[in-house]
Amino acid sequence: MTAPRSKVLIIMPAYNEQGVVGQVVEETLRALPGINVLVVSDGSRDGTAAEARTAGALVLELPVNLGVGGAMRAGFKFAVRGGYDVAVQVDADGQHNPLDVPRLVEQLDNHDLVIGARFAGVGDYSVSGPRKWAMKLLSGILSKTGGVRLTDTTSGFKAIGPRGLELFAEEFPAEYLGDTIEALVIAQRAGLRICQVPVTMRPRAGGVPSQGGWKLTVYLVRAMLALALAFLRPSPKLAPTPEETVS
Template identity: 65%
Template sequence: MSVSSSLTGRTLIVMPAFNEEEAVGNVVREVKKTLPGTVVLVVDDGSRDATSAVAREAGALVATLPFNLGVGGAMRVGFRYALENGFDNVVQVDSDGQHDPAGVPALLEALDSADLVMGARFAGEGDYRVRGPRQWAMKVFATILSRTSRTRLTDTTSGFRASGPRAVALFAEHYPAEYLGDTIEALVIASRSGLVIRQIPVAMRPRAGGVPSHNPFKAAAYLGRASMALVFAFIRPKSIYRTGSNA
């Protein structure tokens, strides 16, 4: 699927990166080749390697954080940059190569009828699978968040997503930085703020390099952490999500 140059020119690709020197350069080059004219912002989230230098050499803009904030903190930097520099849309793309930039046009096209579009890994594309506690948690959260957002969601923790102008403005101020908040809580914030959420199927690829953020020893903790993220999302007053508030 092709995408118009006017749309890519209004879209900022944000890539959070933590110690991704092995993969980030090739990912940036692939994005720029696949989506000509798109601006790529790599947010170096306190890396201890050459992530920033490799990303710049590949042609990306780079924001370097002094210490590790997590994906949510890095993405808030990206949303604020987009808002302050006149970008209408933000697409989050992993810096490890798992997200295929060929799927970005479909995400952007879906923004015609939505404010936030999820790239769902379990909606008919590819063969990506998870097992154990993470699988159970994902099914529970998909059920809860489908009701909250009034649309069917199958992959509420996907980081491959596109945000339109209303979502960019909201997330520049209120994107959650807590662990898993950038996925689960962000959906609650969006739905409670009246944003329209959709999902489309996407395929995932193996990591191109670096170290996975999850390993089998951490899998057991996933359910508890994700549950806490969901609880915090619902107990926070709805009023704090109004754009322009001081919260």
């Protein structure tokens, strides 16, 4: 996308990431000079906010833990009110390589939402068990409903253009898996143009995985419930694109 870097905002939702968030912010600012980083401290009880500020990030502190969806909606509202044209969701644990951000943002010339996909022929990231089959099933369903092949519908690495920001500032869901599965359904039903870009996922630099142990055994059921609830929501409305207006 041709938007100036000053109009691009990196949004990092962070919960108790004191040990790594400063390092991730510093790496991101070095890799992407001229781009602002907003760390949304999601009710953190440690020094996440202080470490992020020291590293050079803007910081939004939420008084209670809302989860990734709630933190991201707050970040999208910040972006809209701050006059940003593009927001890029990046994890605060170091898994997302900031050098991949320009490749995602470039695709916003022709799309509204770009996913950094882990299972698209690049890298060796893999999952197994119930989570693997849930991801395959979800990707198949959302590829069919959206009319575009998607291999990683639970990726938290995404670039969002102006129409997506307008939508997500008001409609981004806070429920479990809402920031991935339900957000994609909302985007599809609002008519956003979606694509994916292959990326390599790096090992976590710190923090605690959101899923593990016995939680994986219920992942499939919860994922299917999240998908069903997404389709039950009323379809959001957005202003038409210039192309749609002309046609």
